[in-house]
Amino acid sequence: MLPPVRGRVPAPAGRGGAAGAPRGGRRGGAGGGHRGGGHLRGGAGRVRRARRGAVRVPRIRGGPGRLGAGADPLPGGAGPLCGRAGYPAGVRRAGRRPGGPGGITRAEGAGIPGGTAAELGAAMTERAVLDIGEFYETFWRRRPVVWRGCGSEFLSPALDWDRIEALEARLAREEPAGAEVRRREDGQVLFVNQAQHVLPALDAACAVLAGRFGWRECTADLSVTRGGGAGIGCHFDHSDNFVVQQQGAKDWLVGLPEHTSPDRRRKRMLDVKGFVPSGRLPEEPFRVRLEPGDVLYLPVFAPHEGVEGTAGAEEGASAAGSVSVSFSCNAESALIRYLRPLLRRLSEERAWWEPLPPAGVGPQDPQRLEEALVRALRDVTADVAADVAADGRGRA
Template sequence: MATQKSRQHKPGKPGPTTKPAKSGAAIPIEVDASTQPPLGMPAERFLRDYWQKRPLLIRNAFPGFESPIQPEDLAGLACEEGTLSRIVAHDREKDAWMLRHGPFEEALFPDMPHHDWTLLVQDVDKWDSDVAALLDAFDFLPRWRLDDIMVSFAAPGGSVGAHVDQYDVFLLQALGHRRWQIDASDQPSLEFRNDVELKLLREFHPTHEWLLRPGDMLYLPPGVPHHGVAEDACLTFSVGMRAPSAAELLGDFVDTLAADADEGLRYRDPDLAPAKDPAQIDDDAMRRAIEALNALRMNDPERLGDWFGRFITLYRNAGEVMAAPEGAAEDAQSRIQVEWDLQHGATLVRHPYSRMAWRKAARGARLYVNGEGHDLPVRDAKYVANAKGIDSAGYTALSEAGRDRVHELLRTGHYSLVHEGEEEE
């Protein structure tokens, strides 16, 4: 469970809407964000000129940044059950790569070499509230697009090799120094090596190279080859986006349609005429096949939207929200008790693995919580999806349906009741 800490990271505020760049105007690949963190420009301009278009090095994205966690904290987290962690090591003489998956034994780390290895831990934002607070700086993006904050510790020379990601990523230097190289050419080489377990590029031809220090951040759109090597012992925070492939979207949607399909919906041909060629699949047959598929309402915006809301709020990691065991104090809390506690300073704190989003629907709104959809008034759905915690005022402002839903989410583990002066464990 995440720990609650007092320090808060303030997000940068988007500036006014910017005008399109003049034709032929050079778009910089490096900016200083000292006076306008975290992007060094209005969010609108970043989204227009860089988002999924070109990389950007942002010096001083977080001026005076101090890492909320230390390497020993990350090592301890990598030993916990339920974390997704890896160690990547490189033998330079043989150009051989080793990959190990956690959780790891604590005794492993004191015996690790002093160079050429990296520890990577996914979803650190779910375990540490100060790391999670960094996500507020990225509120110019839909929250449901943000996947997680992966934190990597690298010993001097540590690297995961030259590779390419198929999603947007912000690489924030948190501790120490890392040298990044990228290939920003129009047609980079994207063939992978076949002699290593990792997906490493066979060839890498960098066009840009930078040394990042704490507070600097590198944004990379999908498909840009990059290679980071630690100059000294360092921590790097990777804020990654969720970008499901078209095949993943199609597969899940079709599975959902098939699971919900009425067995009575079938291929029909009441207008069948005598076959001219009994072996031919003619145009009329294909028309009937399309009609059978259309009966599944694949193009229904309401059905499509409901499926996507459930799909995109499902986590792909090992974390899971679970209800309290039957008979536990949390399970036994009556609604009257909860409301009394809220009135006396308690707060309903959302579980770090509880992923929420909302959308307008035919009748009000739908709130999506970890793959489940719930009908609510628009005001309630918007508030619950955005609120990290619900206090007495927020709870009271909800409709009766909203309060019913929140209490049910508490019962199923999506919230914990934290009393004033307590810390969430």
């Protein structure tokens, strides 16, 4: 379940000239990174629910190391340094700190929920090259990182406003298959969970990214905001997310995975009924502004909040709104991966399917049950390990 959507500024007037609506993508599998219900603050926009799914991974060649080296290129291609091919020019980068990290000025920081003019937070690590080996060794499930201008490594060309408005018109007319749509009736916020089912470009990008990063599956969420300060409230996910800014600017506050308690992580991973994964940021979170073509990695369980940028709006930079796509690798627990095959294997063990004697009537034999359980668990872990190894060889 997502926390409420934030925002106060009235939505600007609609834009004209919407292009034809794209066709829907594939259906199937497990839920995405922002899975769950929730409500939108400030409006009673209808929440549409549908069967959620994830893209199954095709066999794509390519190994570790720098993305694009010795492998099929991602949409848009890759060079030694990331470029902004297919993306609009970025907005004014105010408040850069010495040394390069993109920051938020003191005036901007005062306008971000949870921030004050004096609390600038920590500088976030930035890179100009997307190196998968470094990513897994240094950042994966540890800390956030920003790749400046690397959006074309994930999706190219960028989703433009014509395509977004065509999608909005389509979603207003028909129920999407496989996706979940949440919107606020004032028009400030549109959030599409499992957006790869409604935009073929995202469907194709998910398949390529899953093969490149070695994931079993990949999903995509789409976030559209209109009005400075609009966005989804602070929360954490049970997925590793890559936020790719498409249009406009977005300001982010980000914590670390350890800022979410173990009990709340457990409830999120087990999809405990009624649990709301609202997040709590540290006193001085990481702060960063994303512009078109920038990519932000959000580790699993790390609390985060993104709001549409306001600085530069006087120049028309943010007045049109913000569009971002989040590509997600959904975390999988041992319970999810092993429990069902273990139950199937135990159904073949006589000690586990035959009738038990009533308590106090016949002898109990817990050792026989334990031996059968250990035997079945060994078989299942060996089978799963073989499947994972075969899957990895298929992508190599």
